[in-house]
Amino acid sequence: MRTLTRNMLAGALAGLLMLAAMAAQAADPLPSWNEGASKARILAFVEAVTQQGGKDFVPVEDRIAVFDNDGTLWAEQPMYVQLFFAIDRVKALAPKHPEWKTQQPFKAVLEGDMKSLAASGEKGLVTLVMATHAGMTTTEFEKIVRDWMATARHPTTHRPFTKMVYQPMLELLQYLRANGFKTYIVSVVGVSFKQPWTQAVYGVPPEQVIGSTIKTKFELRNGEPVLVRLPQIDFIDDKDGKPVGINAHIGRRPILAFGNSDGDLQMLQWTTAGAGPRLALYVHHTDATREWAYDRKSAFGRLDKGLDEARVKGWTVVDMKQDWKVVFPDAK
């Protein structure tokens, strides 16, 4: 009796799910994408891997899609959002650090001297990140990020950074999830800087966020367990690090990878080297009017080797100007 009821329920559910899927298919799942080769390839891929009994069918548990963040899901010009955060934090913390007035790279930040800041190079950058991202508990840092994200604005568009996301990519994430994909973010941005807001902004839960990490240390403070963020780099999730992070975190190879720079090249190589259907995509920033136009020579999000390899391997290069009807949400 119980088995019968269960089977009947399962049958009814399956039927309804199929109807729901058909209804979803009837509408355009990617309304902000212009008709063209990029959109057609995405639609064809998703249809192929979800077609039960088809030669390219992929079981739902293997439908893993990975997305870079900066320049792929949101804007990265004139510089990475996490850098704006670090700079704002230096300014906020400066009263407690009088020594910063004469110490680089802090002096440069406080004086708005971007040239000296750039000259401080990677070492300066790491010093800046450690001074602003470590020394507090994970819970405290999460609140700092949330509070900043709620009030910070992009310097030229004056939008909140969470509104500098790409509308076509929001639709793609949603479309993939509606087709059984698990969507992951894999980017050099610190994992703790992303986790507080990815669910609200992208619909990606914190456990599907992979990124750079600093070391943390468990402590009991008056009997209360805390995790303290230490000024020590643990892992850099960029270039070679992306497949490493994906493997450690997910334990299986994605079937779809979407990036926008040479920092994503190894992730696309790793994804496409698996058996069966694979889709690799690059956002090419070609739209100086609605966003920015840059590729081979950009300081942030350089796309050079990746662009060449995409052409050789036939990866999909999404031309922002041609392929996207709108760029940002609420800007239709």
Added chain:
Amino acid sequence: MRTLTRNMLAGALAGLLMLAAMAAQAADPLPSWNEGASKARILAFVEAVTQQGGKDFVPVEDRIAVFDNDGTLWAEQPMYVQLFFAIDRVKALAPKHPEWKTQQPFKAVLEGDMKSLAASGEKGLVTLVMATHAGMTTTEFEKIVRDWMATARHPTTHRPFTKMVYQPMLELLQYLRANGFKTYIVSVVGVSFKQPWTQAVYGVPPEQVIGSTIKTKFELRNGEPVLVRLPQIDFIDDKDGKPVGINAHIGRRPILAFGNSDGDLQMLQWTTAGAGPRLALYVHHTDATREWAYDRKSAFGRLDKGLDEARVKGWTVVDMKQDWKVVFPDAK
């Protein structure tokens, strides 16, 4: 029209899901657990956090449950399964390493001299693990683990290790998932040693497996991307490391944690320190007849401080002998 259809479908689906949930509740979800305080607390907790509108309701995305592996989900006596694997690998690789005949800890392994092996201590253990777990690609290692798991047998029960899992825990994992929980494994066992079989054995997908890691390196070999396993420890997922691993991987605090040893103490502390309803449990190995009886003095899975803290804090201590109707599957 489209909206109407969608709403109707959603309504029908919700109704059916509720019916299915009611049908599932009617049957005993934990048939291998004897009636008693442990079972009652588990059932009461799950009912409380899933009761929409109730004061202890927890949204489905926050229903995170973490489980230790060795001694919690499967047996860890007379020693950890991963050690059996390392020893078997040393024997298999010995023909290529004539130097091992005179080199410790390899000599001890090859001569079955467990006393000298134990005397080699943690340093010997690390040497053994590095010699057997590194030096190949991730894909090669996965196959080695799968092949070994398919043929290896426990030395006294002669069962496959994957049949040395605890039937009551399989039911609990399933029961939690049926109630919207995401179930994670968090244990000192290497993540790459667990990921190939956790889905089949526990229903836990590789992306919900957290564990110790060694470093890996991305390489192109004749144009083919591979990840090479390096003989370098990256992270030890034990004691203080468990909350660290949970935070880095999941990015939110679990509401249920289940362990069996002092190695799980910090995970239980971290889990129960969050706001709202929390459940912390220990398996207490009290059954010398059906499994093993050990706690405060065991070399593997010592439960000493944890047992004291569980009593002080009122955590649930599952008494294997009293609380479990059966221990292993197919042994009813």
